[in-house]
Each structure stands twice: as C-alpha cells, then as structure tokens.
Amino acid sequence: xxxxxETKDVLGEKVICSQETWCDHIISGHDIMExxxxxxxxxxxxxxxxxxxxxxxxxxxxxxxxESTYSSHTKVITASISSSESVVVTAFPQKGIRGGVNEQxxx
Numbered sequence: 001x002x003x004x005x006e007t008k009d010v011l012g013e014k015v016i017c018s019q020e021t022w023c024d025h026i027i028s029g030h031d032i033m034e035x036x037x038x039x040x041x042x043x044x045x046x047x048x049x050x051x052x053x054x055x056x057x058x059x060x061x062x063x064x065x066x067e068s069t070y071s072s073h074t075k076v077i078t079a080s081i082s083s084s085e086s087v088v089v090t091a092f093p094q095k096g097i098r099g100g101v102n103e104q105x106x107x
Contacts, residue, residue: 005037007045009061010106015044015078017088030092032070039068040091043076049097050106053077058089059105062097073097 002019009015017040026033026040033040043063051060061076068074075094078086 005041007041009044009050010047011050012084014085015088016085021088021090026088026091029090032093033091036068036070036074036091039063039065039074040076040088042067043074043091044078044088047106048073049104051097051101052103052105054100054102059086060099060101062094068093075099 004017004019004022006014006016022037042065043061046063047061048063049061051062052058053060057080059078059080061078062073064072065074070093072093072095074091076091077089079089080086
C-alpha cells in the first residue's frame with residue numbers, strides 16, 4: 001500500500017490513507033475533497049465526535065474543521081486492520097451527524 005499519510009487519532013490508533021484510496025475513491029467520487037486533505041487529517045487527529053459504524057470494524061469521525069473549504073462537517077470512515085491500526089475508507093462533507101452511525105465512542 002502506497003501511503004499518502006499516516007497519523008494517530010485522538011484515541012491513539014494509527015490511521016493510514018493510501019494514495020489509491022485518496023485518488024481513486026475519495027477524489028473521484030467527491031471532487032470537493034481535492035483541496036481538503038488537511039481537513040481529513042484534522043478530523044482524524046482532533047474529531048468533534050467518533051461513532052462506531054453500522055458496518056462491523058469501522059469507525060466514523062466527524063468534525064466541523066476550520067481546515068475545510070466547505071461549511072459542513074467532514075465525515076471520515078475508517079476500517080480496522082488490527083487492534084491498533086486502521087485505514088481510511090472514504091471521506092466527504094456531511095451536513096449533519098448521520099449515516100450509518102451507531103454508538104458514540106468519543107468524546
């Protein structure tokens with residue numbers, strides 16, 4: 001996997017985003033995200049809220065980031081690949097905290 005970025009989330013988990021996911025999924029499906037990489041990283045590092053997902057082994061991060069070029073939340077979905085590491089599945093603007101969210105785990 002060719003990593004675009006690696007960071008730690010607020011819970012201490014390593015989060016990786018591949019170049020392939022960023023270009024072939026996130027940018028191609030959500031072109032507004034092209035200039036919002038820093039908002040995605042900010043959302044992972046310092047989210048407003050984190051939820052478990054309705055899809056097993058996934059987390060959903062939300063933040064109204066000052067780094068974004070839009071006024072809605074940044075929503076980032078990650079998938080666990082080990083007990084201490086996950087990968088970014090997708091990221092996009094979201095008007096509200098909704099869409100596949102289950103239990104709030106942060107804060």
